[in-house]
Amino acid sequence: MKAIEIEGLSFQYRNQEAGYALEDVSLNVEEGEFLGIVGETGAGKTTLLSAMSGVIPHHTNGEKEGVVHVKGKPVEEYASLYEMAVDVSLVLDSPENQLFNLHVFDEIIWGPENLGLDREEILDRGNRALELFGLEGFEDRITYNLSGGEKQKVAIASIYALNPDIVLLDEPTSQLDPIGTEMVFEAIDKLIEEGVTIVMVEHKIEEMAKYADRIAVLQDGSLRRVDETCSFFLEGDAHGIAPPQVTELGQRLREAGVDDVAVPLTLNESIDEYTRLLQRRGIK
Structure with missing residues (x-):
């Protein structure tokens, strides 16, 4: 079974005067794959992640055509974003927008607590996330005093604690320096080792080339090319994406x-x- 299947997806935001944010996009993401999505600002990358995560149509309305399946299930059949979060979760570019608790460990277990899990399971997931992402000793640290890279690691760890099969990341290193960027990609590499499916929008091509299995390029809302990372950069037209x-x-x-x-x-x-x-x- 594919992790994500998209067929003929087009989307136009409500009140968008002309044109589609996405137009006739068809794309499959394999289980356990790391798919990188690249393209210029306004190409439709965030819109595509919104469709994969269920933000479209559960939160953002507009004119939608085509189908998006997550783990074989149409996104419309999920009752809510809350229900979808168990299967697919989204990490935003700014970790401040995803941190809700004062202390690191409280932040990491906040999602499992809201799922209504028993206390032992909640603590097990929290401790596993701390260990996996190298955050032991951070339990009582104040989230808002962390560096940018540390905040993003905590945000990713909190998503991991939800135990989703698919993690979507929307430019998670856009506000980070090289050290913070490396911290985030190390965290993502841990997810890959755990067999989590990764779909990531990112401008930092060097890191994408190092970690991604395939690269997809969006241009003006259309999917221009999808190929294995090596072939993408070494063979054929990269559609303006510098290697x-x-x-x-x-x-x-x-x-x-x-x-x-x-x-x-x-x-x-x-x-x-x-x-x-x-x-x-x-x-x-």
Whole structure:
């Protein structure tokens, strides 16, 4: 069974004067996959996540065509966003908008408490989230005194405590520095290890190239291309999405006639490949 199935999805917001935010989008997300979604501002990325999470149509109204299935069930058949949160949860770009409690542990267990779970299960989920995301010792920390990366890790940990099969992330590192960004991607990597399906909108291509299984590009509300990450950046039209800098360097070396270089996607790959390249030329 697919984690998410979208067929012929079009959506126009109420009071939107002209055009669709999404137009005839069809896309499947496999269970356990990390799908990255890229595109310019206004391309429809957040709207697509809203449709996947059930925000459309349960919260945001407009003219909708097509179908969205989550774990084989049409989103309209869920009674509410509250019910959907058990299967699919959304992490926003600003963690401040998702933190409701004063202390970290209270924040992490807030979702399971609202699900009405018994106390032992709530505490087990909270402690597991602390351990998984490296937040031991943070239990009594004040959430609003945390760094940006720490806040986003807590937000992701609180989503994990709900035990959803699918996590959607809408530019979760947009307000973070490189250290905070790395903290968030390390947290996401933990989710991947747990078998959680990830769909992530993100502008930081280097990180997407490192972690994502496939890349989808949206342009003017339409899905232009979906491909495995390696093929997306190394083969065919990337529709204006610049590759990672280390990849671009490899491509330029190839264009300059350096045929024995393997074009890398990640920083670690580039260090290994460019070190070998220099060694083959007798440069240490």
